[in-house]
Amino acid sequence: MIEVIFLGTGGIKPTPERNVPSIAIRIGSEIVLFDVGEGTLRQMEIAGLNPMRIKRIFITHFHGDHYLGLAAIIQTMNLWDRRETLHIYGPENSGEFISNFLKSGYFAPGFDVVVHEITGKARLQFENYEIWTFEVSHGIPALGYVFKEKDRRGNFDLEKIKSLGLTPGPWMKELEKRKIIKIGERVIRLSEVTGPKKRGAKVVYTGDTEPIDDIVEFSKRADLLIHEATYISSEHRKDSYHTTIEEAYEMFKSSKARHLALFHRAPRYSYQEYAVAAKELCPEAYVPRDFDRVFVGGMGNVIFKVR
Amino acid sequence: MIEVIFLGTGGIKPTPERNVPSIAIRIGSEIVLFDVGEGTLRQMEIAGLNPMRIKRIFITHFHGDHYLGLAAIIQTMNLWDRRETLHIYGPENSGEFISNFLKSGYFAPGFDVVVHEITGKARLQFENYEIWTFEVSHGIPALGYVFKEKDRRGNFDLEKIKSLGLTPGPWMKELEKRKIIKIGERVIRLSEVTGPKKRGAKVVYTGDTEPIDDIVEFSKRADLLIHEATYISSEHRKDSYHTTIEEAYEMFKSSKARHLALFHRAPRYSYQEYAVAAKELCPEAYVPRDFDRVFVGGMGNVIFKVR
Known part of the structure; x- marks a missing residue:
């Protein structure tokens, strides 16, 4: 069982109602962050999540709304005397970008910040989970991520x-x-002497992207597909590298993932307006608000807990 | 008449109740920003202030809680096709810091960002106001600012x-x-044929500092002294370069400024706890909350409008 906490569900820029992207996954006592828009530290405070429990941060791409909250989190870890290495993963150039970011003021962390640049498909193995990466299409280097909780053995039979x-x-x-x-x-x-394996939860986060085949491929049998759907209509999207609600729904249906969360909605839409459109265009989709929590148990056992 | 809008009244790091420092002054249709902690863009959205009306931003010093909101504001101005030059003022090294900050991701503003580094005392003249600077004592280069609305002629007599x-x-x-x-x-x-000049409003913002004589000097006849008072007691402050409530009160009394706002309180204090201590230690002081507005008319005509 893992917990997905939506810390910021909007895109491009914040609105009074929603912050820019960040998604936390809680597994055991560890918090894994995906994207870290400006203000994520404060969103964590409000959600009651302790930044010191973060070991790894995964950034989809280096547009401001997806990473500008990084420095404050690192500085706060430092304030609290962190000694443990922090690992940050992102697409090419992540190292240079983060290095510049940390040279934007008086600041020298007392712990190591290790940046891992990833190109293409990678499978990263950690103690309790794996991260699979794939490139998405956003006009700049950008990654989608699969969070895969490790399978566990069945009960004694x-x-x-x-x-x-x-x-x-x-x-x-x-x-x-x-x-x-x-x-x-x-x-x-x-x-x-044991029953069938217990499948670990699988959550996919696309980051910002046009619809691409790899999303379908990587979302097979996912419990939760968090797909960007910045715009309600292609008329609003114009030629930007984003996805509409309908397109996200197509990806979801093709992938046979169990649940779809529509993420990164543009500032122009109120929650109400967007949720009504989503209901019409893809009735099964879930439109998260900031601070919503979703418990994902694997085997389709998903509990949505709206704040 | 000018309007002071407290966008973030806490210090060091945000809490669920208050954001990190930023103060907006509205004069005519222009917004002048003093410090721009992480999340200031969103605070402006909530306060109904349009970032496009900012011509100048004054930064006291380059600790994260005072400047990390800068990039998102610049990026949002760019999103909205700003063409007008943005002027940023700060202590030495501001240019290098801001340049690094703006190289932390994919971003090239379509307008000029001009950084002015200031050392020591300066008097900057603008159309409707002046800014006076003085160095404060915070262990790194740091400035205090005086905002002085220009005096206006008296009425016809x-x-x-x-x-x-x-x-x-x-x-x-x-x-x-x-x-x-x-x-x-x-x-x-x-x-x-006109009566006496109408004195323009005078507001002083210390930024982070120990108590120093120049604060008294520059706050003479100020309508509002916004003094950092990070800690309730010197026991909590230890040897950090900050001010306690009592010390801020001493500065205020010596300066004969008209009103005192205690600013930048540490995350450890709840509003309640801090306000009770302030009431006891300096009964006249005002403890602003985020989104409070103060109208300052000069000649002691100050209206506090708590959100």
């Missing part, structure tokens, strides 16, 4: 245990640790 | 007009324009 002539006991703890043990002459594998 | 043997008429418009005219053989000066 009493029937299977009995069928091997065993009875439950302390050997089960041992087996869990070593995955394979010997009882008498018999070799027992963990998979022999 | 009917008694004076009569005593010169004249009657009111279209010549008054002419005189107002030229300051000196001839009626028949007689030379008339504007000052001969």
Whole structure:
């Protein structure tokens, strides 16, 4: 079970009602940030999220509304005597951009900030989750991200245990640790006595982009696809590298993801206006507001908790 | 009459209740910004202030809470096709810092951003106001600012007009324009037929600093002294370059300014806790909240309008 917290759901510039993009995923005690628009630190304060729990920040691209909140978060970590390395991931040039950003005032963090530049498709392995990346189409280097909670083993299955002539006991703890043990002459594998794997939650975040095939590809069997849908109509979008509600819906349907959240709506729309259009154009879509929380349990177990 | 709008009244880092420092002064149709902490753009949106009306921004110093909102404001001006030059004033190194800041992402403004570095005392003359600067003591280059609305001529005085043997008429418009005219053989000066000058409003903003003599000097006869008072007690302040409530009160009393606003309170204090302490330590002081507005008319005519 992971928790997705929408810290900023608008795009381009903030409005009184919504801030610019940032999405937090809480997994265990760790917070993973995707994009960090200006004011994200304060949004975290309001949401009751502690910036010190962030180990990694993933930035989709370097337009101001997606990264300008980075410096204040790093400075606040420093104020609180952070020593742990902070890892930041982003497309090419991220290193130079962040380095310039951190030279915009009097500031020297007392911990390492390591920037990882990613081009194309990558699979990053961490303790409890993986991040998969793909390039999107936004006119500048830009990435989409898949957050994949690691699958976990199934529960012990009493029937299977009995069928091997065993009875439950302390050997089960041992087996869990070593995955394979010997009882008498018999070799027992963990998979022999447990039920099916529990699939980890899968959440996809496109960042800003036109609709592209890779979104469909990477969103297969996702529990939640957070797709940018900056504009209600292509008339408003003109030739900008963004997506309309209808196009996001097409991507969602093709991907067979379980849920769709429409993200990064333009400042010109009120929530009401946008939500009404979304209801009409893609009835299943969810239009998050700032501070909404979504619990994603894998296997389609998704709970929307609107603030 | 000018209007002071408190856009962010906290210091160091934002809290759910208050944002980091920014103060707007509205004079005619122009907005003058003093400091521009992260999130100031959104605070302006909420306050109903149009960033396009900003001609000049004055930054006290380059700690993150005082300038990190600058890039988003410039980018939004650009989005709205600004062509007019934006002038930014700050202490030494401002040019390099702002230049780095604007190289932190994909961004090229379509208008000129001119940075003016100021050391020591300066008097800057603009159409409707002057800005006076003085150095404060904050461990890094830092400035305090005086905003001085220009004095305006007094009203026409009917008694004076009569005593010169004249009657009111279209010549008054002419005189107002030229300051000196001839009626028949007689030379008339504007000052001969008008009452005393109307003193322009004077507002002082210290930025972050220890108490220093120049604050008293520059705040003489000010209508409003906005003094940092980050800490309630010197025990909390320790040896940081900040001011306590009591010290700010001392500066205020010595300066004989008319009103004192205590600014930049630390995140550790709730509004309630801080306001109670302020009431006790300096009963006349005013503790602004974000979005409070103060109308300053000069001659002590100050109206506090709490949101």
